[in-house]
Amino acid sequence: MKKRLYPLILLAVLAGFPLVVEDNYYQHLMILFLMWVVIGSAWNMIAGYTGQVSFGDAAFFGSGAYAAGLLAHHLHVSAWWGMAIGGLAALAVGFPFGWICFRLRGAYFALATLALNEVLRHGTTIAESFTRGMLGIMIMPTFVSKVPYYYIALGMAVVSVLSVRLLIRSKPGYYFVSIREDQDAAESLGIDTHFYKMLSLAFAAFWTGMAGSLYMNYMGFIDPHVVFSLHDISIMAILVGIVGGVGTVYGPTVGAFIMVAVQEMFRSGFFGLFKFLAETTGSESVRALADVLTKGHVLGFGLLVVLVILVLPNGIVGDWDKIKKKVFRIHSPA
Amino acid sequence: MAYFKVESLVKYFGGLAAVNGVSFEVAKGEIFGLIGPNGSGKTTTFNMISGYHRPTSGRVIFKGREIHHLKTYKICKLGIGRTFQVVKPLGRMSVLDNVIAAAFSRVNTMAEARELAQKSIEFCGLSHVRDVLAKSLPIAGRKRLEITRAMATQPELLLLDETAAGLNPTELIEAIDLIKKIRDNGTTIVIIEHIMHVIMTISDRIHAINFGQTIAEGTPVEVARNQAVIEAYLGTDYA
Numbered sequence: 001m002k003k004r005l006y007p008l009i010l011l012a013v014l015a016g017f018p019l020v021v022e023d024n025y026y027q028h029l030m031i032l033f034l035m036w037v038v039i040g041s042a043w044n045m046i047a048g049y050t051g052q053v054s055f056g057d058a059a060f061f062g063s064g065a066y067a068a069g070l071l072a073h074h075l076h077v078s079a080w081w082g083m084a085i086g087g088l089a090a091l092a093v094g095f096p097f098g099w100i101c102f103r104l105r106g107a108y109f110a111l112a113t114l115a116l117n118e119v120l121r122h123g124t125t126i127a128e129s130f131t132r133g134m135l136g137i138m139i140m141p142t143f144v145s146k147v148p149y150y151y152i153a154l155g156m157a158v159v160s161v162l163s164v165r166l167l168i169r170s171k172p173g174y175y176f177v178s179i180r181e182d183q184d185a186a187e188s189l190g191i192d193t194h195f196y197k198m199l200s201l202a203f204a205a206f207w208t209g210m211a212g213s214l215y216m217n218y219m220g221f222i223d224p225h226v227v228f229s230l231h232d233i234s235i236m237a238i239l240v241g242i243v244g245g246v247g248t249v250y251g252p253t254v255g256a257f258i259m260v261a262v263q264e265m266f267r268s269g270f271f272g273l274f275k276f277l278a279e280t281t282g283s284e285s286v287r288a289l290a291d292v293l294t295k296g297h298v299l300g301f302g303l304l305v306v307l308v309i310l311v312l313p314n315g316i317v318g319d320w321d322k323i324k325k326k327v328f329r330i331h332s333p334a
Numbered sequence: 335m336a337y338f339k340v341e342s343l344v345k346y347f348g349g350l351a352a353v354n355g356v357s358f359e360v361a362k363g364e365i366f367g368l369i370g371p372n373g374s375g376k377t378t379t380f381n382m383i384s385g386y387h388r389p390t391s392g393r394v395i396f397k398g399r400e401i402h403h404l405k406t407y408k409i410c411k412l413g414i415g416r417t418f419q420v421v422k423p424l425g426r427m428s429v430l431d432n433v434i435a436a437a438f439s440r441v442n443t444m445a446e447a448r449e450l451a452q453k454s455i456e457f458c459g460l461s462h463v464r465d466v467l468a469k470s471l472p473i474a475g476r477k478r479l480e481i482t483r484a485m486a487t488q489p490e491l492l493l494l495d496e497t498a499a500g501l502n503p504t505e506l507i508e509a510i511d512l513i514k515k516i517r518d519n520g521t522t523i524v525i526i527e528h529i530m531h532v533i534m535t536i537s538d539r540i541h542a543i544n545f546g547q548t549i550a551e552g553t554p555v556e557v558a559r560n561q562a563v564i565e566a567y568l569g570t571d572y573a
């Protein structure tokens with residue numbers, strides 16, 4: 001029974017957060033965290049529950065971001081309209097892609113998503129007259145304060161997690177997991193596997209696109225390398241999913257929190273620790289090390305994933321009982 | 335009109351004719367045995383009936399309707415269930431969840447699916463392992479899960495592919511009882527089986543194939559005495 005309360009307590013804490021913590025920096029990190037909850041939940045649906053691993057989530061993220069950005073840039077309407085079409089734009093990309101590529105199984109599908117990611121990144125770079133290419137798209141943010149963005153992100157995160165929860169406990173959810181476990185068996189049980197893979201992909205594309213258009217509105221600037229980034233978006237989405245726990249409702253929430261923290265740790269050189277050390281010691285080697293660590297966040301990510309897979313193959317939420325026993329020495333009644 | 339029939343089924347894999355002109359008819363309510371030595375094309379025949387393979391030529395007709403061009407899931411919806419010789423449990427789902435997934439082929443709400451699944455589990459005698467992960471079942475349990483899952487799709491015609499292989503004598507008796515119970519409940523059965531005394535005791539009629547071609551058909555007694563069947567199983571030296 002207590003377990004049921006955790007999500008509600010978490011929600012209450014998140015709802016109150018910007019009222020208590022007014023620091024811009026932490027509000028910014030929390031907005032990123034909430035955005036990653038949305039993306040992670042979306043990835044988890046197609047990859048975690050349905051077993052169709054996507055290496056190219058940025059394709060959907062970037063489509064949503066560019067849909068919002070291009071609308072604002074060309075038609076001079078508020079980029080908030082883009083929020084409405086961001087998810088739909090990602091759907092429009094995902095639909096024909098899935099239709100064709102779901103004939104591929106396993107690793108081939110994953111590779112196809114990777115290709116889609118790269119095609120869109122190069123495409124937006126080259127189509128300068130329409131997308132401004134590498135110059136990127138800049139729009140005026142609607143709000144100066146971060147608080148409105150925070151609550152929009154929170155709303156999206158809550159709705160996306162709730163919709164995962166709802167779906168997974170109904171017919172489509174059972175069908176997604178059946179497809180993951182054995183596609184041939186699923187077909188023999190009357191499951192139209194192609195249709196349900198499309199449905200799962202549609203869910204994932206839609207929410208990832210929504211997150212993309214939120215990003216456009218919030219950050220005010222996008223270019224192809226930012227929103228179609230392989231390591232900052234596509235790989236990050238996989239990490240959020242794996243670290244938290246593949247195929248669990250709250251895994252992506254935990255994964256998003258940890259990964260945004262880790263990412264920020266590397267980006268900021270462990271919150272300025274190395275910069276501080278370099279300055280106080282004046283040592284060249286410490287400075288060099290700080291540099292490597294800051295720039296090498298992809299390497300850090302990689303090591304983290306290897307560690308998680310070795311120690312907690314089912315992620316933090318998936319292996320929670322194991323963690324409780326080992327770390328807290330709490331034994332749940334058998 | 336035959337309840338179910340296959341007509342001159344042929345399946346080539348590259349240059350190999352796995353099935354080469356098999357025809358048979360199954361009457362409503364009977365247990366129809368399909369036998370033949372290893373690699374004679376039995377499973378391939380099932381795969382064509384259930385839509386995993388398109389026949390190179392020939393037809394599959396169920397209640398007067400051609401079904402060999404239909405997708406697998408549609409054939410299930412039409413009322414033809416199957417089990418797999420190489421079992422395919424949905425490993426990281428519980429036994430109950432495996433069967434619920436199957437039950438969703440007939441109902442849409444969670445409550446209905448759960449009820450249908452429970453019935454199927456009780457009927458097939460898997461209640462004691464209901465909440466166990468499918469992958470942790472021993473082989474007898476997995477074979478039975480195959481049947482339970484297929485039954486939850488409420489088939490009119492059930493294709494059983496070697497569901498008795500690998501069972502011990504006690505389990506074998508239970509399996510035979512279950513198959514009879516399923517038939518008595520109104521489901522027509524086509525069964526592939528290597529264990530001779532199983533297929534001989536439960537089948538109403540038997541169809542024997544070798545190298546993808548029909549060699550005999552008749553009652554168990556007729557087929558057991560058939561010269562071609564004896565040769566196929568024991569080799570010409572023994573005939």
Ligand SMILES: Nc1ncnc2c1ncn2[C@@H]1O[C@H](COP(=O)(O)OP(=O)(O)OP(=O)(O)O)[C@@H](O)[C@H]1O
Nearest residue numbers: 347351352370371372373374375376377378379419
């Ligand atoms: N997908 C496939 N691709 C190529 N060849 C296949 C395929 N499936 C079956 N075969 C071949 O077709 C022939 C018939 O195989 P099938 O599985 O139908 O035999 P079977 O009668 O079920 O045998 P067993 O009693 O061993 O199960 C075999 O030679 C087999 O190797």
Ligand SMILES: [Mg+2]
Nearest residue numbers: 376377378419
């Ligand atoms: Mg076989």
